[in-house]
Amino acid sequence: MSYLATEKQTALSAVTLASKLTEKIFRSLAGASTVSKDDKSPVTIADFGAQALVNAVLARDFPEDPVVGEEDSAVLQGNTELKAKVWDLVRGVVEEGLPGLIKDEEEMCAMIDRGSYAGSDKGRMWALDPIDGTKGFLRGGQYAVCLALIKDGEVELGVIGCPNLPVDKTAGIEAEGVERGIITHAIKGQGSFQRSLHSDSGDAQVTMRTISSTAEATFCESVESGHSAHTTQHSIATALGITAPSVRMDSQSKYASIARGSGDIYLRLPVSATYEEKIWDHASGVVIVEEAGGKVTDMFGKRLDFGMGRTLRANKGVIAAPVGVHGRVMEVVRGVMGDNIVAK
Known part of the structure; x- marks a missing residue:
């Protein structure tokens, strides 16, 4: 088995699950349920739901690994209506794909709060942004679910889910009638790859363009x-x-x-x-x-x-x-x- 193969499969599963949740939330709610963080950037129920799902998968497979995540559950704990909305969506995804992963609202909040690690230059940790580009998500543009494994201060594994990027890299981001949704991933020393979020077409290696000037x-x-x-x-x-x-x-x-x-x-x-x-x-x-x-x-x-x-x-x-x-x-x-x- 190749280096970090198990970690890669866990990360891919977690990011795929969270990416599909964000799509479902956007379709059903059109980004309507938001609150404001101290920095005034919008936070949707998708941020909380995605963080809960990713952290729950990590807790299942690597319970000793800490997580540096963007969100915490304080807003949900103070807003029972919002917490119920997040749980309703998370529960639907869990019951459909991973029964028993999260059992109730309180465990969901506990999973969100697994992202509270302060970080370190020693040992392993995961870095999670459940929705990077929340404003892009709200406007139906580009956003990403991002998860990385860091060891002794160096990134060893990265996975980025981009639900609105065209699968065809030659298609413009505004192109119509094209398949959208990719997962890009890389392990240090093993190359970078892309796969479709929705179709089982396998991995294709990706490389930067060669330019001389x-x-x-x-x-x-x-x-x-x-x-x-x-x-x-x-x-x-x-x-x-x-x-x-x-x-x-x-x-x-x-x-x-x-x-x-x-x-x-x-x-x-x-x-x-x-x-x-x-x-x-x-x-x-x-x-x-x-x-x-x-x-x-x-x-x-x-x-x-x-x-x-x-x-x-x-x-x-x-x-x-x-x-x-x-x-x-x-x-x-x-x-x-x-x-x-x-x-x-």
Whole structure:
């Protein structure tokens, strides 16, 4: 059996289950049931349901492994109506696919709260974002269910479920009449792969596009300007000679897209001197892009350090690009950003 084969199957099962739950919730509720977190980003019942399902699968197969997850059950504990809605949907998925996985509302909340681990640079832990790109989910755009296994601060396994990405990597994200829903996954040292979320067509290896110059590249960037300054990225694109329009989408779907050649460069530029990236926003994507032939560092060429807790506080910004042009992209980013970045 290959390295981490059991962990991979568990992660694929968990992400597939959670991805299908999010689809079901969007179809039935059209994203109507939301609450506001302190940072004002919307949280849907899908976030809570997906985290409960993924953590329950992990608890079943790897009960000793801690989880760094984005959500906790405090909002549900204070809102019995919302908790009942989440449980009704989670129970339906459990009864259909994994009877007995979660027995009641309270166990569901306990599973959500398994994501409270503070993080460490020693031993194994999982990083989970139950819905990365919640605003994309709400608008019917791109979002992702992201799960990564981290060992001693290094990402060893990444799985990203992208329910709204076309299976055909050559199809645009707005294409009509195409099959949608993919699961992208990678184990360190074993390559990156894609499978359909809904059809049993098996795994297909994915690789980044081979480009000889940054002028041939396409940016893949966030829809939300608050996540990465669009005007700065436009200046960087101009300096790199890029003329193709950027592909804009939410979530770690961007990592999945560039890994399969549907884009080439992803930048996450700091919009605040004090902001620290969360580990669950990047862990899965890093290993998937690197195993597809890319390189991911911060703006100073440092590898992303997932052993510092729940954030990437040792890093500033993120640059993901094909290995051959990564250095040039980093040079231009630092030149354009100038005094707006602070070396760490």
